[in-house]
Amino acid sequence: MTGRVAFRPNWAARAGWLLLAVYVVYAAQILDLTWARFIVGLDQGGRFLGRLFPPEFQRWELLVDGLTESLQIAVIASALGILISLPVGLLAARNLMPWWVSTPARAFIALCRSFHPILVAIVFVKAIGFGALAGILALVVASVGFVAKLFAEAIEEISMKQVEAVRATGASFANVVTMGVLPQVLARFIGFSTYQLDSNLRNSTMVGIVGGGGIGGTLFAAFQRFDYGFLCAILIAIIALIMVGELVAARLRATFQ
């Protein structure tokens, strides 16, 4: 009776954890992440925090200008991005479109997604110069990459029976889409859109670092001038803006569902 085994040892899991531990030690070594550097850094960090606080809000007009521009960039980029994502996502849905339409559409979406918004922003800055437009276009690309992709996936997950039912009534393609497809995916589309609005708000604070307008530029400038008090004020303002943005996004979601 003794010796009956309650659990079969999970060798795969154990091997996995061991591999992970070995990797962490190895990678830390390669990146020269020594404990000594960390301790030195902590000391530096303490001093840095001391210079950050208290935050200095004297140049608040600059701050407000930058924030407003970032907000505008986010709103415009989201609106355009969402607008474009609707048809593009539709075109990329494999259950609605023939392969010679959906494949290029999907490739386009994948391209939009592959590059970090910063990189895209750099390209746009080079192409059309510094300023908000470059930032807007960069975020439009990022929005399409996200919203259109999820939209296409949502469309591919719908029940085709409803679509066929509408088709059977002899409706035009546009009507099939409006009455058969959209009702099923609209709620999720709104979810993605509000998420992207929130995401664009975050990213719009950053594109300025490479010249795409908005508060990112102000932040980078403060950083380079070692004006850490102002930097702290900017960071606090950004966090506050994004928290408000999240609330608004949640409200939007609630109203439309």
Place this chain on the structure above:
Amino acid sequence: MTAVTDHRHWQRFSPAQRLGRFATYLALVAAFVLSLRTVEVIPEFLYDAPEQVMDLLNRLWPPDLAYAPTVQQALVETLHIAMLGTLLSIVMAVPVALLAARTITPSKGLNWLAKLVLVSSRSVNSLVWALLFVAVFGPGALAGVLAIAFRSVGFVGKLLSEALEETARGPVEALRAAGAPWLSIMTKGYWPQVQPAFWSIALFRWDINVRESAVLGLVGAGGIGLVLNSAMDLFQWDRVATALLAIFAVVVLAEVLVTHVRKRLL
């Protein structure tokens, strides 16, 4: 005498809701129009754009393939940054997620504090985190790893705390009724339930972090971004092209890997 017919209206939303929706539409459109009018667009730059783009494309192609070994090394460093950063963020996120989950931590004050930490982590861009850490620890991979970790805590922590709040209470109640200590309730009651969500979140964040790590070098935090930055500073666009191609390849590979692991694990 004609009877007064009661026209039955079919309305999807109550009048109050319709008003709310209309008001929201109006507000959105107004925000858009307002933004459009006040954003500064310099028309000369715009006219120049097609020319500039062609110019850029010409300079990017062909990519300087001889530069590949440097790029490869930097790429590997980027991957390490992404991996270590994600792991560190998970370790930091778990306790915060436990504090933020209402079903685990009854104290509303602690919940709120934990949620504040998570929101702050998410609101600051990884690039900005990288700037901060470069200022503290100097340029290099350490700053990159910490930047990725601190940015990801908010993401992982939020999703994890939501997953914890959605677990079934019944099994947890049964373990409490059996007199199990708190730690055992966590490991036998909560962990088995959130396990699939946990791995899914970790994988998702790793995928995003690979992208993020690639650009951190632009501000000096290590990886291929550094290569990109120095090449751009020196206007060596063919090298920039090599770096961009490498980033693209890695991102695609990461996506493929993640899809594959997802299918096997979940």
Place this chain on the structure above:
Amino acid sequence: MPDGTMVGRADTAARSGGGPQDHPLVIRNLTKSYGAGRPLVLKGISLAFEARGVVAIIGPSGTGKSTLIRCINRLVEPTSGEILFKGRDVARAGRRELRHVRRRIGMVFQEYNLVERLSVMENVLCGRLGYVPAWRAWLRRYPQADVDKAFDLLDMVGLSDFVHQRADSLSGGQRQRVGIARAVMQDPDLLLADEPTSSLDPKTSVEIMELLREVADRRAIPVLINIHDVTLARRFATRVVGMSEGAVVYDGPPEGLGDDHLRTIYGGEDWLS
């Protein structure tokens, strides 16, 4: 011939305060309301339970049966009153003592409350979590004695073939058996069952009730079953406690449970056969 007096035994037992050996569980003046100013769900319940036997608590939904059961192991906090389990007042126990009390009380739930993704064996071993240090449980290094006992219990409930299967692959009746095995793993001095058969079909319900009675007999412990099926209660219980609107209105053997008692408890005539 028992006359099925409406309440009487409980009061005497509670007042005489018979020692913990005779009455391992004594409840005195238990009241419960969910919030200040809200109506009392339990209105001063006093009951004494002997060391053996199956007690069925019957009554309509919302009458406080579940609250009563859950107050005994303090899954629900009583508003006032005493709950003496083997001489210790559960209602006033500190955290550590409460855990020690709880591990001596096994509980079976209506929704089984198994950890779905764990195996049957692991679920049964969860009954020992109150005794085994957390690190052992995490690494699954339970003492061999516990493992042997788990196998024996699974034999007893007829699930030896399912030892390594995930709990969510079992049927409702099988899951409840795992739940019972888990509760018995605690080596309890008292077994509570909160509507154990309400989610099961009639045949399986009878099987589960038989199992509970078997546990009561073999282990010589009191078993309290919260149940709304009067037929099952009559068939398997040695004592029936009828509740209505938060108070005990019947306390006696099942034979004494007449139609007039049932009418008081449940109200209405139509459902009486």
